[in-house]
Amino acid sequence: MTAGTQATVARLLEDLTGPQREAVQHTDGPLLILAGPGSGKTRVVTRRAAHLACTVATPEQVLAVAFTNKAAREMQQRIDHLGVGRGMTACTFHAFCARLLRLYQARAGLPPGFTIIDQDDRRKLLRKAVEGCELSLANFPPASVEPAISKAKNELLSAERFADRDLDWQDRTVARIYLCYEKLLRAMAALDFDDLLMRAAVLLRDDEQVRAELEDRFRYVLVDEYQDTNAAQYTVGRLLTRQRRNLCATGDPDQSIYGWRGANLENILTFERDYPEARVVRLEQNYRSTRRILAAADSLIAGNLRRKAKTLWTENVEGPAVRIVEVETGEDEADGLARGIAERIREGTGADRIAVFYRTNALSRAVEEALMREGIRYQVARGVEFYNRKEIRDILAYLRVLVNPADEIALLRVINTPPRGIGPTTVQRLVDLATAERRSLLELIGDGEAVRTLGRSAGRVTAFCEVLHGLRPALEMPAPQALQFVLSQSGLYALYVAEPSGEEAPRANLDELISAASVFQRDRPHASVLDWLEYAALVSDVDSVRTDAGMVTLMTLHAAKGLEFDAVFIIGVEEGLLPFRRNDEDGFDEEEERRLCFVGMTRARRWLTLSRARYRVIRGVTERTVRSPFLNELTTAGVEWTEQPARESSTRQPAAGGRLPADIAEWTIGTVVRHPRHGMGQVLALERVARHTHVRVRFEDGATRAWALEFAELQRVDFDELD
DNA sequence: AATATTCCCGTTTTT
């Protein structure tokens, strides 16, 4: 070891605690790092990667796999920052598998230029598959078949093998749909997200040579967020490290929040059984949160049974109380939140150090409005929404057709976008003809003779074909130029940008897409349009969240994993919302919901507020809510409950001797009420009489009384006030 | 064929 290397190694081990240092210095053999929130895991992982790269391996031999693009990018940046380890691979599982499959495309039995389709396209295809099986879409909604097929793929069950098993009628039907769906995928040379993992896993499993090559290339493999791996990912990790067994898994069972996507908590819980010789390092000291926040989070997660017991501790200060705020309505909640944030900012916390988390994206709206009213700048992490915009999908579809002529979904999308007079009838005739002659649509469109049979529309189809042909040069261009070129030559520019009466948004979105492509191309100068498409298929909007932009960040609890903020507000902590419950749902997992809440809470460094509204507008209807059981589980002393008064509102009249509802929606049949003289009762009916609403109540004494709503001396009694 | 309208659906989280 040279003196320079020695100095570097010393620097990598600087300011680490005992367990951290142990993990960083571990080189050969399996390693499990059980890392609690805020325990410096990323630091350990990146230092370890760098340490490997300057002691026992070259950077090229180290592979770090993360779960999200955001995590992968952060890892890459921090490794780069350490100055050693440039040339290391850090990417998501899906990206890694996609790259693998491109590299060994022929050996994997895949067509060149295969398309990666997203959930939307997958739904469309699934729909087609259901129809192809002559089943009713009502009985087999694609959205309900999807999880079954996804699960099968996660378990490396091909359609054939799936169909081979002993199945009940329901599953046999799913098997038929699965087979048909696979046929459609093959026909359009496409893979869905699950295929990427499955095909890569199968390739590694069945192709000795490929595996040997990869094992030789990647000698040290690091899998972050191991608790979120599904069976296919688990297999990839295992197969990649079969000879050397240099698999380092890091994670925290208490932060497993992707069970709904097939993640198997068992993978991390049984790591020690899979790798009996594994070294296990526990990182339990928290450097992030105050004692009170940590204690509250710990008291919550203690309610879970399926976990590895762990003792979180910190030397940090006790800090301000964790606040639980209960308010009347979702609007009150948002208002109070905005005021709370404004106060934080006034007291000196930077806006970019503040975040609002919620269970579902739908909750962001009220918050956005309130923040706008307060004049607070914010950014919303919107998942895949950006890539679902019509204009974005349109332009990507053009590129897809160019790259993969078999991509029929993309072709059908662009054939009449912008409108060029090729209507459903013509399209149907083309599709039928293609099916009958067993030719691809694109081929057919380029066949003058076949097109001529279309009669009047023939000219338009030919014109479209020429447009496509004219777009071909885009394939040779850098991504941003290719996008520009397609935009102008396809007619999309005229449709979305030049259109004087058009909206602003499409233009801005297209601009954003092009600048994203520029950034991509700048970082990867040799990347092709195909690479860009692959990248675009595997990213989400969450990946572009900046934490240095002077803005408050709004995001889902899922997107919050791996981040930290000085002040965190979690809203909508209500039964059914957090924990989230669907009426019929079988897959409900309360422990996972609890972990989700735990993840959110442990993002906070100093201030943590959880709030809940008694009434919330859900799908346009005001509904009563019930306090989340999770709030009741925060039993530590450092938690402070607050009742926030309803905001002043012109619609809310002061009640005579009681609290009057803001509107009738607050009073539903069955609402429990208290009357100053008659005692407790329950609302029997609400009826409109002339310009008044009458409320009819049955009291404990058995009597039924009725008043006009504005004169009733009734006070609503909330569930949680009853004991 | 394109646009306007209605209606009906479902309704989480992300690669």
Added chain:
DNA sequence: CGGGAATATT
């Protein structure tokens, strides 16, 4: 409430 698909209209 809001998006998408089916239906009506121009």
